[in-house]
Amino acid sequence: MKKLKDFQFGYADAEKEFTRIPEIFDESFYDYRQIAQKLIEKDSFLLVGRKGVGKSAVNARIRYLSTTKNNLNAFPLQLNDFEYTTFGKTSVDRNVIGTQKYKDSWDFFMLVTIIKFLYNNVKITESVELNKIIEVLEQLGFKIKNNLKYKQTVTRLSKIKVGAASAAIELAFENLKTEKPDTFQEIMSLLNEEMYDAIETTYTPTKEIIIMIDGVDDILRLRKNQLDILSSLIRSVDYLNDKFFKDGIKIKITVCIREDILIKITDPDLNKIKRDGSLTIDWSQDTDGLKKVVALRFKFSGINSEDSESYWYEIFPKEMQNKDSWEHVLEYTLYKPRDVLQFLKSCQELYPENAKLSFKQVSDALKAYSKDYFIEEMKNEVTGFVSEQLIILLPVIFQRLGSNQFSYSEFRRNFDEQSTTKIKNSEEVKLLLALLFESGYVGQLIKNKSKYGRETTSVIFKYRNPGSQVDFNQTFIIHKGIQKGLGIKLN
Template sequence: MKFSDINFNYTDAQEERIYAPELIDSAYVDINNITEEVLKPNKYLVHGPKGAGKSALASKLKFMSESQWDFFCDIDDMEEFEFNLLKKTSGISGEKVGGSVTVWKLLLYIRIISLYQDNIFLTDSGSTINALFSDLKKYGFLSSNSLLQVVQETSRKGLYSKFSTTIASFQGKAEKAADSKVKDPAELVEAIESALKELPEITSKHYLVIDGLDYLLRNGRGFSGYLADLIAAVRQVNNYFSELKNQSKVIVLFRDEVLALVPDPNLTKRINDNGIPLDWYDKEGKPFDSYLLQVIESRAQTAGFNKDIKYLWKEWFPVKIANKDSILFVLDSTRYLPRDLISFFRSLQALKKEPPFNDQDIFSALNSYSDWFASELSDALVGLVDENVRDSIEGIFSEIGPRFDTNDFKESLEEYGLDKEHAEKILHTLFNTSWIGNVWTKYDSPRYAWKHRRKKSVFSPRKKSVVHNGLLKSLSLR
């Protein structure tokens, strides 16, 4: 077995699920027993920064469902979801009672019910469930395998008058179908909920995982209200299933920065009551015992290494690099996230060498990694700052240096022809996405604040800003 045999090829969990499923099976790190935590009825909002492993969790749940007879799971990627179709789905006039919360509920119910088709214990259990399938299939709903397809189907002209037949069938009132005209999705939701009540007890788990909501930011923040309605709808749908003692559930994956944009006065309560945070930072000061280093250890063990990460690190790396423990030297170039650390190890493998690595090897790998890191953090700014600002950030930092005052940043924005009036707001965003931290002196020692180390950290424009170590080489600051 060789270091080059360890699979660090993928930082995207979807690609990993397709091309390296063995990593999902045997190398997944179950941080804080999240695969158990997410099974709790009240836990459905998984959140963390970009690269924290949200999609990896979705892949793991999907993989688990393939080997458990009583677990059915599907993933909906919202990258291409057409949010503008929600208005068309809202009823004949576009904006009806309940708004997009009701529309989301309709879409979610249809998608969950589509999962029931794979459960032979349900399909063989009697006529009630089969009648429901038959009614929904009649108009093509159960042929849809994503929320995008469902919303496209339900937004078609004239569908509501057709769906009235389905409602009548649910309610055993077929004779009224010809005269019924449905003007609001709320009636459809009520009909589906009534039908769900009549189903036999459902003890198998049926989970829909919603991923890819980050892509909403590509079109700006205009659709953030739809996300607030989505969270409200998921809560109502999940609560209804719980009331029925039905193990069905919708799980939503949110990036922290996107979640922060959601205009919901109850968001903090939702996060506290229903959220599961993905926080990989080692607060105990024992990196070799952390979940983050288990990511590397588990991949090494999958490749045949039978030692723990602490011993492997000693075999692979020098004890000190630049007068600092090598483990801290490397980790300080990351956001303490799996994607970052995997990317660094991929850069190490690109050297085409086997351990032990010397200082120069580490510097070479970090140089390559720094370019990837700059691109990754630039992607994290999409939709959060103006595109002209995003395109200029690297140039601005290269000129003002690794440590700077807020006024320095304002002046640089002005030199680039950008709006300096929003400088502090931009710096807050850069802080929240880990481009920068704060640094100050206390008791003759430097103190630092980083969002990726402490979630509650808040940027202070009165303190100096410091550029992340992982960016220094790419920005020619080292």
């Protein structure tokens, strides 16, 4: 039998997986409800899901397919370190709100990115129309040739907004044989039109191009104009995709976005876009799919295809605490592929020479997984929504509660007692608890009366019951994955 050290369970980061072991996205990739194929072939462009459900893995799968298909070219656009604060200066008008506030600036950014890609990656270097607009953009200070970085684009765009490039603008529009526009919005509108026309004239597709935007989580660090910038991005991508489709240009832009971030946008203009253009990854109704993810990693590591589905039980006991060991381990996860694979990595790190694990070894691995991964994931998931002070205190607060069950008032009181500076905003503590419920790290105990008058208690977690809503008058319960690492007593 194989030892645990002989298995390849991959990395927590899909980008690292694609760089180090790209072949894992071949036959070892489980395409949840054919989402990768739908993003390539259908109209949907928004890939939505909680943190860790596999959005970036879908992008990596599409990138892998582009290396094997002659009719597909996939280009990742990672916005992990995007200059949102600088970009926030490029609104068309301070009085405009919602999806229009930054739409022209996002249109500009995306069209410049496409032109860079066509020139530098697709190697369309002889087109008169493309070279003409590239010359204009470079006169304006935008570096196009041999430059795929976007930071300089954002910085230069903000300088044009504040009027720091008036001479360059005048020269550029002379070359376009057009009068210099009076406003930033007019400048953007004219340049966007010229860039789009150059792309339409130049790109005679032999391949479909997909530009995949990921890493928008960093927008959570921005306190001002956060939702306007994000809603404008979605509006811009939807607008450009519709325009490309209408004009027969085989270019598509996709956006990966966390469900908890998208929910914050309440702009009614986006409701139809979300309805028509989004695909959601939700494993709560497909735990068999999670098992297939694991089976495919076993197969990738050399286990025969016919044995991979049941190989879990070659490593783990058949049953634990009177239930199937697979179901037992799932109780310590949020039904996410990353959670299950990181548990397997914890087993591998603790017992590399073992081929099988005992009950105690599984328990120890769950404790290590909880401390090293699950609790950190909880803190990461609420980062950007509430103050860092609350997040740092959170594990301590859970331990101080003294039980896996608690009320909102107990939660609030412990924060007041533990904080070195009095937490003035009780609403922020309430928001934190709501976020923990929404992301599945706490659940609720709901008391019901049967028709015979007997009282029953239901345990409700959002990741298992997506339609459930938080009720601050109910008793809360801490997820087992948190309890294990913090040593919290069970009631």
